[in-house]
Amino acid sequence: MMFLSAILLALLVGALLGGGIPRLAQLNLRWLPLLGLALAFRILALIGGIRFGMVFAAEAGLLLTYGLLFVWLWGNRQQPGLQIAAIGIATNAAAVLLNGGQMPIWSGALSAAGFTPADVAGDGFHFILEARTAAEFVAAGGLLGDVIPIPLPIIRDVVSIGDVLLAVGIFATIVFSMTRADAPLRRERFAAARIASPSMSSMNAGVAYAGTLAGTAPGGIGPMALPQPSMEGVRPSRPESAYLRLARNRNFVLLWVGQAISFFGDRIHQVALAGIVASRGPGSEIEVGFTFAATAIPNVLLGPLAGALVDRWDRKRTMVASDIARAVLVLSVPFAIEISILLVYLIAFALATVSLLFRPAKTAVLPLVVHDDELVTANSASTVSETGADLIGYPVAGLIVAALSGIIGTAFVLDAGTYLISAILIGLMVVPHDPEQQTGPMKLRAVWADIVDGWQFLRHQTELFANTMVSMVAQLVVGAEVVVSILYAQHVLEPGSPDYLQVYGFLMASVGLGSVVGGILIGAIAARFRKGPMIIAGYAGIGLAMMAVGFVDETLMALVLYFVIGAMNMLFLIPSITLFQERTPQRLMGRVVSTRQSLVFGSIATSMALSGWLAAVVGPSTVFVIAGAACTVAGLAGLLVPAMRDAR
Secondary structure (H helix, E strand, O other): HHHHHHHHHHHHHHHHHOOHHHHHOOOOOOHHHHHHHHHHHHEEEEHHHHHHHOHHHHHHHHHHHHHHHHHHHHOOOOOOOOOHHHHHHHHHHHHHOOOOOOOEEEEHHHHOOOOOHHEEEEEEEEEEEEOOHHHHHHEEEOOOEEEEEOOOOOEEEEEEEEHHHHHHHHHHHHHHHHHHOOOOHHHHHHHHHHHHHOOOOHHHHHHHHHHHHOOOOOOOOOOOOOOOOOOOOOOOOOOOOOHHHOOOOOOHHHHHHHHHHHHHHHHHHHOOOOHHHHHHOHHHHHHHHHHHHHHHHHHHHHHHHHHHHHHOOOOHHHHHHHHHHHHHHHHOOHHHHHHHHHHHHHHHHHHHHHHHHHHHHHHHHHHHHHOHHHHHHHHHHHHHHHHHHHHHHHHHHHHHHHHHHOOHHHHHHHHHHHHHHHHHHHOOOOOOOOOOOOOOOOHHHHHHHHHHHHHHHHHHHHHHHHHHHHHHOEEEEEEEHHHHHHHHHHHOOOOOOOOOHHHHHHHHHHHHHHHHHHHHHHHHHHHHHHHHHHHHHHHHHHHHHHHHHHHOHHHOOOHHHHHHHHHHHHHHHHHHHHHHHHHHHHHHHHHHHHHHHHHHHHHHHHHHHHHHHHHHHHHHHHHHHHHHHHHHHHHHHHHHHHHHHOOO
């Protein structure tokens, strides 16, 4: 059902974007006989296994089918999406190999999706995984099995991480094929190339066209500096959506999907961690605050240092290494919780420290793989991937944590798996060399000089510094939202009810939905407006919505307000990110971004540490009113700062 849904959605999206189904036939795919052979093996193995009771033959045929599909997909990996689908097939095949030709279905996910064991009885391919501990779950290959519940009518299902990657890859490939330039557009570009250079051969003109149309070097490596032909005398075509150009950029797609997968795992981890700590009994409000504060403190203490290191290291390798390190740390959480809450604080601190290296590396890589005029849209798409994970991950996490608290360690195992998937996809990227990147010996004096350079640039770049100062006050609201939301659900919306975890998940999902809707709209229209007023309006809007939450004790109204918070968050976040990318030289990108994050996260960490304590004293609702008022005042104060107000 998931694959059919992905195909139907892709056809719908492709049609809405002006594409045509007949263009699917124009997709240049190699080794098509392998695809037919894989299907034939699957059918023959299934028929033979049923008719003669040959379980081994059916399992062998299935594994051979997986192998042929992987070879075919990998052989066509130059097509956007099929590289991701190949990784999906590989992860599913690994789960089947670990279990002797069968795919595990986690019993908890089966229940969360609304199924019973009878629904899979007699399947022959699937078996129900009953895990009492996280160690048993890993040993049985549960990480790569069907562990993600989809409890929605019509598309109800239990799927694996590999299924998700397959669906995403198929979706991307279909949309890419349907929205490719049609023949008339090719003729226009070809004619333009001939006008610009009459002596150019037909073959050279075709190559020049292919590079300028896709906006990337061969293989999607990044912006390609080709001479732009004159379009004089050629009928102009309708401007193409920046989102479509990004969809054809293989490197951007790999980064986007990898992050979307790991963001989904993060949401499961966050709900599981918050639920475990919040249920520890009296004083848990303060422990929740300290747990989340531990994730913000590294940004204050180590942010500038991390930025200086990222500016000297290979950025793709830094992201891959960070993902692997975070996977290892997340896996240790279930064991640390059993020993001491102090170990949980330390792991949260370490996770945030490693993430310090990932974020500026990603920010610095993005301008290298997309065109300047696509940067706002790329930032919007990247932000939407995170907020889309909010939309899907939080409700699913709420269901899992509420129903399966006895084996909640599996949530952290799933999160670790998503980091590893992200590392693989990012590792497949081809990032152009950055000639401005800092090199030289890693001496303490040199690193300190780099940190000072980053601070000096930020301090004297008026627009960026004003944005940072306002953000330091306005984002007090972020710390309050992260810490107090679960306490708000527990004590205000669902007092005395175990359903508060699900309500908390839906609150976070509502933020995600607002962020997705807001991010898509802002990505489409942001280039028409000045960035300064958008940032100010975003901060003021978040503050007012958060203040209103403090006066609400009804779940539906709270969900509406959290939606507004998510949309307003995009209104300041996307222009702010773009402003820093446009104003900061590549050689300083890591240091400047990290220095800003250090200052802003200092405010967030303070808010986190105080919010839990303050919620225990005056209640969650009052904390929201206080934090919302501070954010509103800070946002409106930006109107008094010309550099902030007039930023373009």
